[in-house]
Amino acid sequence: VGDPLAFTYSRPRIPGLNYSFSGLKTSFLYSLRDHLKEDPEFISKNLNSLCASLQFTIVDILMNKLRRAAEQTGIREIGIAGGVAANSALKGALETEASKQGWTVHIPTLAYTMDNAAMIGITGHYKYLRGEFTGQDVAPVARM
Structure with missing residues (x-):
């Protein structure tokens, strides 16, 4: 099981209730690129935590938008x-x-x-x- 807090990725600051994962994907890609320069085995050594951290970030983005939507609409x-x-x-x-x-x-x-x-x-x-x-x-x- 990976550590969801092992790696942090930028969260998009899109106004309103819309969301996009383009910036997150770019942040993840650049992070991998930089770590692989230092350690070619970085992905295999950290795969579980990479996945857990990315999932944590995505869920956090979705939940923040959902909270905001519920507050704004009263659902x-x-x-x-x-x-x-x-x-x-x-x-x-x-x-x-x-x-x-x-x-x-x-x-x-x-x-x-x-x-x-x-x-x-x-x-x-x-x-x-x-x-x-x-x-x-x-x-x-x-x-x-």
């Missing part, structure tokens, strides 16, 4: 779904905060928290069987 019921709902650190932080704040938390059982990859895969399979194809002229559309 008292919180739900998480999808692959992120399987993360035990996030669930633990959410349950701890819920008991402090008096929130009602909705977290599906582990069997219902899997990623969407299987759903997308089966959808593609059935579209293939029906002959529904998209040409190569399709272009992505950013929604932000």
Whole structure:
């Protein structure tokens, strides 16, 4: 088990309730780069603590935004779904905060928290069987 406080990474200062992990990813990458210059075995020696520290930082970012959202909107019921709902650190932080704040938390059982990859895969399979194809002229559309 890694030490979640072994490494610290910058937290983005994005106003409002939006969040991004771009700065965190860059901070993590630069930290790895710098440590690997000093010790080529750095990752293998510290893998558990690297993962625990990164997870701790991500959960902290999410929980800070969630607290702010609850304060600004007055929501008292919180739900998480999808692959992120399987993360035990996030669930633990959410349950701890819920008991402090008096929130009602909705977290599906582990069997219902899997990623969407299987759903997308089966959808593609059935579209293939029906002959529904998209040409190569399709272009992505950013929604932000």
